[in-house]
Amino acid sequence: MRRAFGAVAVECVMGDVTSQDDVEAVVNAANARLEPGGGVAGAIHRAAGPALAEEARPLGPIKPGEAVITSAHGLPNRYIVHTLGPVYGQDRPEAELLAACYRNTLALAEENRIESIAFPAISTGIFGYPVEEAARVALGTVRDKADRLERVRLIRFVLFGESDFEVHEKVLSGLP
Ligand code: AR6
Numbered sequence: 001m002r003r004a005f006g007a008v009a010v011e012c013v014m015g016d017v018t019s020q021d022d023v024e025a026v027v028n029a030a031n032a033r034l035e036p037g038g039g040v041a042g043a044i045h046r047a048a049g050p051a052l053a054e055e056a057r058p059l060g061p062i063k064p065g066e067a068v069i070t071s072a073h074g075l076p077n078r079y080i081v082h083t084l085g086p087v088y089g090q091d092r093p094e095a096e097l098l099a100a101c102y103r104n105t106l107a108l109a110e111e112n113r114i115e116s117i118a119f120p121a122i123s124t125g126i127f128g129y130p131v132e133e134a135a136r137v138a139l140g141t142v143r144d145k146a147d148r149l150e151r152v153r154l155i156r157f158v159l160f161g162e163s164d165f166e167v168h169e170k171v172l173s174g175l176p
Pocket residue numbers: 015016017018029030031032035036037038039040041042043085120121122123124125126127128129158159160161164
């Protein structure tokens with residue numbers, strides 16, 4: 001499903017964030033040291049190859065809510081934006097930190113003249129953020145920022161499973 005907020009399209013798809021070959025940038029649910037890990041980070045580093053860790057490591061460590069950008073190496077995109085989500089129940093205030101991930105990632109996209117970007121559901125895996133709560137923060141933040149985007153024209157949320165996809169669709173369709 002897809003909605004337009006001014007000139008910006010926001011869509012939800014079910015799939016794998018490492019196989020979004022029609023967007024300029026993909027977002028990594030990174031760890032602080034920007035190293036390969038599990039989940040999205042593991043999949044991105046596997047697909048990108050070892051040169052990604054070499055490029056990324058000197059840019060870390062990063063704090064929850066921060067974002068940095070690298071090239072995409074073996075992925076079919078131009079850039080990867082790496083952002084560190086909050087660990088639910090530990091990094092507080094979690095909603096503010098999660099919103100900062102989306103805002104800072106979109107700010108980097110603007111600086112780098114990126115027109116299309118695909119996000120996974122940051123913090124909702126190993127970091128334990130409940131999916132619906134996270135979806136409200138993520139989609140609400142993107143909607144609020146859409147008006148001020150001058151370059152970014154497509155924001156895609158790539159959800160790994162059917163239930164996460166359905167939750168995001170419901171939240172996106174319910175946004176004012
Ligand atoms: N494509 C799209 N979504 C995915 C994929 C994929 N290939 N793989 C998993 N997901 P997570 P976090 C979903 O754990 O919670 C890492 O070890 C997954 O089902 O990747 O921010 C890092 O090194 C979940 O809904 O990220 C960090 O230490 C969502 O993506 C830590 O985990 C995010 O899951 C980051 O934890």
